[in-house]
Amino acid sequence: MIQENVSLKPFNTFCVDVSARFFAEVSSVEELTEILNLSNDKKPVLFLGGGSNILFTKDFEGLILKLNLRGIREEIIDENEILITAKAGENWHQFVTYCLEKNYGGLENLSLIPGNVGTSPMQNIGAYGTEIRDVFESCKVLNLETLETEIFDLERCRFGYRDSIFKQEAKGKYVILEVTFRLTRKNHNINVEYGAIKTELENMGISNPTIQEVSKAVINIRQSKLPDPKVVGNAGSFFKNPTIPLVQFEDLKQKFETIPGYPNGDFVKVPAGWLIEQTGWKGKQIGNVASHKLQALVIINATGNATGKEIFDFSTMIIDSVKEKYGIELEREVNII
Ligand code: EPU
Numbered sequence: 001m002i003q004e005n006v007s008l009k010p011f012n013t014f015c016v017d018v019s020a021r022f023f024a025e026v027s028s029v030e031e032l033t034e035i036l037n038l039s040n041d042k043k044p045v046l047f048l049g050g051g052s053n054i055l056f057t058k059d060f061e062g063l064i065l066k067l068n069l070r071g072i073r074e075e076i077i078d079e080n081e082i083l084i085t086a087k088a089g090e091n092w093h094q095f096v097t098y099c100l101e102k103n104y105g106g107l108e109n110l111s112l113i114p115g116n117v118g119t120s121p122m123q124n125i126g127a128y129g130t131e132i133r134d135v136f137e138s139c140k141v142l143n144l145e146t147l148e149t150e151i152f153d154l155e156r157c158r159f160g161y162r163d164s165i166f167k168q169e170a171k172g173k174y175v176i177l178e179v180t181f182r183l184t185r186k187n188h189n190i191n192v193e194y195g196a197i198k199t200e201l202e203n204m205g206i207s208n209p210t211i212q213e214v215s216k217a218v219i220n221i222r223q224s225k226l227p228d229p230k231v232v233g234n235a236g237s238f239f240k241n242p243t244i245p246l247v248q249f250e251d252l253k254q255k256f257e258t259i260p261g262y263p264n265g266d267f268v269k270v271p272a273g274w275l276i277e278q279t280g281w282k283g284k285q286i287g288n289v290a291s292h293k294l295q296a297l298v299i300i301n302a303t304g305n306a307t308g309k310e311i312f313d314f315s316t317m318i319i320d321s322v323k324e325k326y327g328i329e330l331e332r333e334v335n336i337i
Pocket of ligand 1: 126127128129196226235236237238239240241260271272273274275277282294295296297333
């Protein structure tokens with residue numbers, strides 16, 4: 001079941017054509033542990049979910065394990081709440097749709113995010129005012145050293161903005177097998193504070209939205225400005241929105257009056273999309289790579305023939321321009337391999 005020299009083009013949303021020296025798909029924990037026991041000579045091992053937040057810059061010399069564990073189960077807590085568990089290989093948006101069909105609330109703002117359930121805790125996926133930490137109960141992981149399963153609760157995951165323990169100390173030590181969310185069955189907490197949702201709901205003529213209508217608004221917004229990876233290769237936001245000290249922001253505001261910022265204590269989050277647009281990169285194409293014309297934060301494989309190295313180099317040029325003009329160092333959000 002381990003294949004050799006497999007093209008990874010169908011397995012990464014950037015559609016970059018690199019190959020894996022070894023490749024296998026696993027559908028159960030038993031299969032996963034069996035392969036791990038057999039493949040001590042095939043290091044490094046990389047676990048792949050939906051491939052929607054990864055950039056391969058060269059061929060991969062080790063073993064890629066594509067996680068296809070499927071299944072959803074539910075445990076009713078009381079008339080208000082439910083615990084719902086999805087295995088790592090469930091597609092994120094299909095899972096969100098399943099919850100909405102059953103009228104379970106909490107994930108509607110996270111509609112249409114590419115990728116699988118298993119990678120959602122890694123970077124604490126978030127959009128339109130919600131992050132998974134808001135509804136996260138726990139996740140079950142495989143400890144790669146002991147090959148035993150463990151449970152990580154909310155506290156142990158140490159979620160931050162696009163961040164968790166799985167990107168920090170626990171990096172490379174565990175595989176996420178399934179994730180449990182605590183959702184509402186009624187009296188849903190509708191969160192439409194994010195400006196774009198408010199505007200979209202107004203356009204839809206809705207003043208008291210259901211969770212299904214919030215989801216529809218989010219889908220409309222995403223479809224109107226984020227490129228569909230099935231049509232043009234991309235990995236969503238390529239950079240994080242940088243957080244800078246308030247004093248630095250105030251200095252910048254003197255020089256660049258229109259700079260937007262979202263204050264948070266002594267810090268201010270500045271939209272990377274604005275910085276990239278203001279440095280002239282929005283919609284710009286070099287060779288096979290471009291910054292998306294409707295959302296500068298998204299880098300696209302414009303021709304379908306971009307190499308990972310080209311995309312990486314393009315992102316470095318953006319980082320350099322923003323650093324030079326604003327003194328802010330953008331950090332890549334996508335995993336670079
Ligand atoms: N902006 C520009 N030009 C652009 C894009 C954005 O000036 O080309 C400025 C505008 O001022 C706008 C602000 O940036 O008001 C915010 O833009 P937007 O609402 O599109 O959100 P974002 O900060 O660019 C973040 C997430 C997205 C998520 C949206 C909505 C990150 C790195 N990205 O983008 O997540 O969908 O908010 O919540 O935090 C992803 O992670 O892949 C992703 C798409």
